[in-house]
Amino acid sequence: MSTLRVNQIQDTNNKIILNNTGSILQVVNANTIGLTGEITTTSAAYVTTGLSVSITPISASSKLYVEFIGNSKFNGGAGDDGVAFKIYRDGVAINTVKPVSTDGGDSLFYRPESNGNNNHGQLAVSHLVDANSTATTTFTLFFGDQWGGTGVVSRDWGANQFTVMEIVA
Secondary structure, three states: OOOOOOOOEEOOOOOEEEOOOOOEEEEEEEEOOOOOOEEEEOOOOOEEEEEEEEEOOOOOOOEEEEEEEEEEEEEOOOOOOEEEEEEEEOOEEOOOOOOOOOOOOOOEEEOOOOOOOOEEEEEEEEEEEEOOOOOOEEEEEEEEEEOOOEEEEEOOOOOOEEEEEEEOO
């Protein structure tokens, strides 16, 4: 039996492609810089925002750290109201344990302090998942309105950043 030991593996352009556990192999980012307007929903069921990012993992044994940072707003509604957000991987929610409910399920839930119009807030959603494949995978942000009113993802207050990092497991 033979053992091959190396400090790192590089591609033909001297780019490191495999290193120690915890190393970042690649970072893919999509953003809405230069785009304006709002993406809205009044649906209690989760619907796509259309904001997504795709990655083709180098190794099936890697971990994928998925992060969305952006801007949210809630308009109208009465009493306890807000909007809930989830990240989907190839059409399947990666942070689902229970469905949309009055507490927003296990998703990120933005609940404004008042039930009036134009309640703004920052949005940050992240998850760590197994790559499980070297096939291209797409992550998409979904959201659902809670208790009436309108949930909003806005591109008018700065860029929304959707990032996936592949990490050596």
